[in-house]
Amino acid sequence: YPVIEQGRVFEDELLMRRGDGSDIWVRIVAHLVDEKTPELGVVWAAEDVSKRKALELDIKRSNDELERFAYVASHDLRQPLRMVSSYLMLLDRRLKERLDEEERQFIGFAVDGARRMDRMIIDLLEYSRVGRHGMAREVVSLAGVLSQAVDNLGAAIAESAAEVTVAPGLPQILGHESELVRLFQNLIGNAIKFRAPDRPPRVTVEFADMAREWVVAVADNGIGIAPEDHARLFAIFQRLVSHEQYEGNGIGLAVCRKICENNGGRIWVESRIGTGSTFLVALPKLV
Template sequence: MSPPLPPPVVPRLCEGRSNVEAESARASEVRYRRLFEAAQDGILLLNAETGQIDDVNPYLVSMLGYSHEEFLGKRLWEIGAFFDIEQSKALFAELQSQGFVRYENLPLVSKAGTKVEVEFVSNVYECDGVKVIQCNIRNISDRVELQRQAISREHRYRAISATALDAFVTSDSTGRIVGWNPSAERIFGYTETEAIGQPLTLLIPQRFQDQHLDGMQRMRSGIESHMIGKTVELVGLRKNAAEFSLELSMATWIEGDKQYFTGIIRDITHRKSADSLIHHKGLKLKESNAELERFAYVASHDLREPLRMVNSFLTLLERHNPQLDAESKEFLGFAKEGAVRMDHMVLALLEFSRVGRSGTAFAPVDTSTAVAQAVANLGLLIKDTKSDVTVVAPLPVVVGHQDEMMRLFQNLIGNALKYHHPDRSPIIHISCQKHDHDWLFLVQDNGIGLEREYFDRIFVIFQRLHGRREYEGTGIGLAICKKIVNTHGGNIWVESEPGRGSTFFFTIPMSGASPANEASG
């Protein structure tokens, strides 16, 4: 515990006084000592003639890190805190001549070498015929640091504002423009000189000005403070009277007793034009796709009748001409086989055109149920091929069409059964996992696999990698899978290695998707 501080040199109020006066003086000295020791500012007491330090309070000892003894008897310029010797001597000389000095921001250095910013006020007064200098030293380091930070922020803001592609327009609470950056000049056409001091209505078409003034009044009163920080689309007015689409986000702040607003404004004229063009082209594309699908549906439906007729008459021709030789009968067989194959392709095309045209809205679909239905439909084939179909439960509930999800799994499982390896029983493994914002489904098999060059081709309608005598079918199953997945807002792909099987991946959004082709129905 450090020894108690000696009483301050001043005021010496007790000498040469009566008992009453002395008692009063002692009480005054006690009050002074308490104030001196409890003060939250540093206090130095100096001999005005010599400049030597007679006393220092605890706060200054703590602030600068020097002990009480290290201060006493020293002159200001002999204390390391006052590192500028010439300045300290000049300060003392000024005090002696003028009796008062004040420094708003005087840098001192603590014993540990830390810079301390202080406000320094000193005055000279007499006490019992002795001139005393009292220095009051306030630590303003925090305040100075806040000022530096504010200046730095202001510099950063000005640098950002000067180089930003967006307009920065600042107004006071009366709606007068007080800030205007180069991009504001580029977007609106007014120079800074022309814009500063003008009302914000300068930038707003006449028909929207009353609405703007009402909105400003509500924001000033705090009613529409929820608009601060949000982005809205509005219409702006250029200097040449041309209107344009803009995007506005606002910020507000209080400085003193005044409120200010800054609008960050982006010219979205080109974006709106591009959006309109994309929307128009999207509608055209949707109409074109709808026409193509209607054509495919009608064509496939209407083509079946003449095909059935061709097949029937070929059968009658064979039946009523038993005398035909073997070659002629073979030719008739080729024709009938071609008609049947054509009918199957028309049926496949009809099925393909129906994907996404159910006319029903998307709804929650339990994919575990969809897989179970697909496995049940393929039950005989699974039994005949001695296949092992496993499912990692539980599978998720997605948003889509129940029948189409069942058909998707049935086609993928059926594909694995069809192209199984001749030397081993088929093993099919179905699982699902989260992938970003999607569900990622996997259908794995140990079948014959395929080369990388065919990874995209197998999803194209009527594309086959094998002869019909080797593997029957129309080559449309995986094309239907791709269309179903795309309709549900996902993607499908395959990874495979010849002789080692394939894994089909497809994604379905977790949040659900709007039916891509519903409108075309």
């Protein structure tokens, strides 16, 4: 056995059969009684993990159903919406001279509603896909992640005259690079979107070395968030401002939370109305 030959702990989960013919999942752990004298033997422990295995199977089934829903959302649901929007715009063009201002406004409302629903389906699809790539975590440079996120926001930064400052020396972590780029792109993009009307956006990205994790802070000088709204901020479809003020479906921060959790981290906010916001992302250190 490896536990005897190499002196290491042996651990495995095996599907076994009882005397009555029923199956049972068993977790087995073994280690030497004394590493210096392996001839003393091995201590074995066995645990019935059938309930956990059944729960894992249920989760897998749920994830498979979610994947099927994502496919339906991206194809079957969006196609009718595109048709509705296209025919409404066609009606508007053909009947333009016969419609009064109020009737044209009604068509505009309908087209805008179809467009927002399409955007919501796309965002929901993005949310459902977080963590479903099946890839193992790898060593990722947070400096490279932030550089790519800022580059992706080049047009928004230029349009808003935003100033984005990223602290040098960002560390490496174990994670999924594409998800982390999306995480910080969402946070910086929100800082630019929810800017105060009387000043250009200023965004700073800094980090702190904690005991077992790195904490990255994305701070802005925007409109801020009331303390009573902090708890629901990261829930899906939560909007704190109207569509008329700012576009969006209230999914972006839910995606951020899901990405953090999928990379072994967590996210929270410190903010008050009118003073800007600081979003803090804690990610585990390399070990």
